[in-house]
Amino acid sequence: MKRDDFRQPFLVGVTGGIGSGKSTVCRFLSEMGCALFEADKVAREQQETNPDIIAGMRDLFGFDVFSEHASGTLKLDRRRVAAEVFINSKKLQALNALVHPRVYEAFESARRQAARQGVAVLVKEAAILFETGRTGDLDLIVVVAADTELRVRRAEAKGLGSREEILRRIAAQWPQEKLIEMAGYVIRNNGSLDELRKETEKLYAFIMRRISAIDR
Numbered sequence: 001m002k003r004d005d006f007r008q009p010f011l012v013g014v015t016g017g018i019g020s021g022k023s024t025v026c027r028f029l030s031e032m033g034c035a036l037f038e039a040d041k042v043a044r045e046q047q048e049t050n051p052d053i054i055a056g057m058r059d060l061f062g063f064d065v066f067s068e069h070a071s072g073t074l075k076l077d078r079r080r081v082a083a084e085v086f087i088n089s090k091k092l093q094a095l096n097a098l099v100h101p102r103v104y105e106a107f108e109s110a111r112r113q114a115a116r117q118g119v120a121v122l123v124k125e126a127a128i129l130f131e132t133g134r135t136g137d138l139d140l141i142v143v144v145a146a147d148t149e150l151r152v153r154r155a156e157a158k159g160l161g162s163r164e165e166i167l168r169r170i171a172a173q174w175p176q177e178k179l180i181e182m183a184g185y186v187i188r189n190n191g192s193l194d195e196l197r198k199e200t201e202k203l204y205a206f207i208m209r210r211i212s213a214i215d216r
Contacts, residue, residue, distance in 0.1 A: 009035065009114040009122040010211050011137060015129035016144035017173050018166060019151030019158075021189040021196060025144050026125040028200040034207075035119045037110045039126035043099050046106075048074050056098040057081075060091055083165070086172040100132050107134075121207060130182055131174060140210065142203060143183035145176050146190050 012034070016022035030036045046053050048066075054074065057065060061081055066074040085092040107124060114122045124138070135141060146154075148170065155166045180186050185206060187199045 007115070007118075009111065009119045010207065010214070011111065011139045012121060012123045012207060013129050013135060013138040013141045014123055014125050014144065015127065015141070015179065016146075017151060017176055017179070018127070018160065018169050019153075019155040020144045020146050020176075021154070021187075022125060022127075022144040024193070024196060025142070025187060025189075025200050025203070026123055028197055029121075029123050029204060032201075032204050034121040034123045034204075035110075035114050037107055037122060037124045039103050039107065039124055039129075042106050043103050044076075044078075046099060046102050047076050050102060053098055053102065057095070060094055060098075079161075082161070082169070086165075086168045089172070092172065096128070096132070100128075100134075104132070104134050120211060128173070130179065140184045140207065141182070142185045142187065143176075143179045144187045144189055145180055146188070148176075150190060 012029075014022050014026050014029075026036055026038070047057060048054070054066065057076070061084060065077050065080060067077070068074055081095070085095055111122060126132070129135060129141065151170065152163055152166050155161065155169075156163060160166060161169070185203060187196070187203060189196050189199070
């Protein structure tokens with residue numbers, strides 16, 4: 001799936017709360033031919049490799065928030081970080097301010113590379129998208145939404161914490177209704193995986209129509 005090499009890719013942001021199914025939607029879009037930038041994955045990598053971020057996280061959470069492997073690589077205690085930030089909004093804000101400018105720089109690099117390669121669609125998957133204030137350059141923002149109880153069960157099945165921990169994370173995130181109000185496209189994910197794939201196919205067709213309208 002290529003566009004003119006001198007054209008910027010169509011930029012799609014995909015977001016949604018924990019257990020919503022946004023990662024599955026992004027996987028389906030990738031299988032359909034879209035390039036994918038996983039902001040949360042990049043953030044995790046930066047937290048264990050970027051010296052400035054490592055130092056900042058030690059200031060926030062203590063030196064021992066990292067353990068060191070025999071190889072010299074660092075391992076972040078993510079469960080501990082999550083437990084702290086979701087009961088302390090100031091720490092959460094400080095963490096986001098520390099990490100997300102670097103993630104945005106990485107996304108800009110991915111965007112430039114996609115343009116050089118003539119990629120038609122670049123999808124940015126991010127758990128917090130509106131919250132970072134970095135949505136102005138996106139052509140379309142997709143919110144994946146689901147009922148709260150279903151989100152909790154999905155997150156529990158993935159080992160993302162106890163029911164109480166997951167509910168605290170949901171409470172700390174922007175309300176799903178607020179995300180929906182700000183979205184350009186909404187996928188309701190309360191059904192089966194096959195149903196979600198069909199909804200993603202509809203989204204893909206919508207994106208292609210938007211691109212066709214731009215290219216006229």
